[in-house]
Amino acid sequence: MSEKLTIGKLAGATGTKVETIRYYEQIGLLPAPARSASNYRTYEGTHLRRLSFIRRARDLGFSIDQVRELMGLADHRDQSCIAVDVVANQHRDAIRRKIADLTALAGELDALIDSCSRNTVADCRIIEALAPSA
Amino acid sequence: MSEKLTIGKLAGATGTKVETIRYYEQIGLLPAPARSASNYRTYEGTHLRRLSFIRRARDLGFSIDQVRELMGLADHRDQSCIAVDVVANQHRDAIRRKIADLTALAGELDALIDSCSRNTVADCRIIEALAPSA
């Protein structure tokens, strides 16, 4: 049905910027489409589906390399999806670790901010905490 | 006492890489030290204190620009430290927002991973969830 999209239409349909699409083509994430007589990129349904996949995975925080891996796995429909599960789990674990790190950080900052007497810089506990004990 | 550090000693003392110290000098975050006859950087106590401040602030997740701002504020010891408080608060809030974003993401990934039947890719819910509904 809806074949032959310009890069702008594809961008609109997937919530991606035009420049980003060209970038994905450049790094080999999205296959290069055919060109019109005037050298415009002409995308098909396959591109739309592939880019949607990419966007969704990126929105979930997967790296470009992970997206590449997931797409490679998705293309072998007869194989086990345990490898897919592994990638997703690794990513989820990395996010959980990052959350833990940031939570610890926020706690430290809370303590720092609470200790601020809001007087002069000379006796500011925040500056003091950042400076060495000397 | 312990004056005249080579870049390597300073790196060791602050837990910073040598290249990073040179980078901080290049971007004007750490003042350029004197040079020895053989063109080696020779650091003093002031550099050690300043770099320690930078490291601590960076470890707490402040951006280079924020570190620059904090150091500028710290240098005016007679002024109010409310500006310091503001920078710290902005940063803390940004971190809290990032934690919220990542938590939502981790939840989505949990749901995705739970739905995986661990069969073939063809009926893998993870791939399905990434692909468009078509």
Next chain:
DNA sequence: TATGCACCCTCTAGTCGCTAGAGGGTCAAG
């Protein structure tokens, strides 16, 4: 004294995932 090795120097380019800009060409509506 020679040699080796750890350290230092500068300069450049790479990382990640885009984003922005210059300097053009194309297409469709009014």
Next chain:
DNA sequence: CTTGACCCTCTAGCGACTAGAGGGTGCATA
């Protein structure tokens, strides 16, 4: 036939480093 929105390529920039090439220096040891 002009205007404005779109398209093209190529290059450089972001943040915060990191890595490498290609060279010089300083000290200990054989």
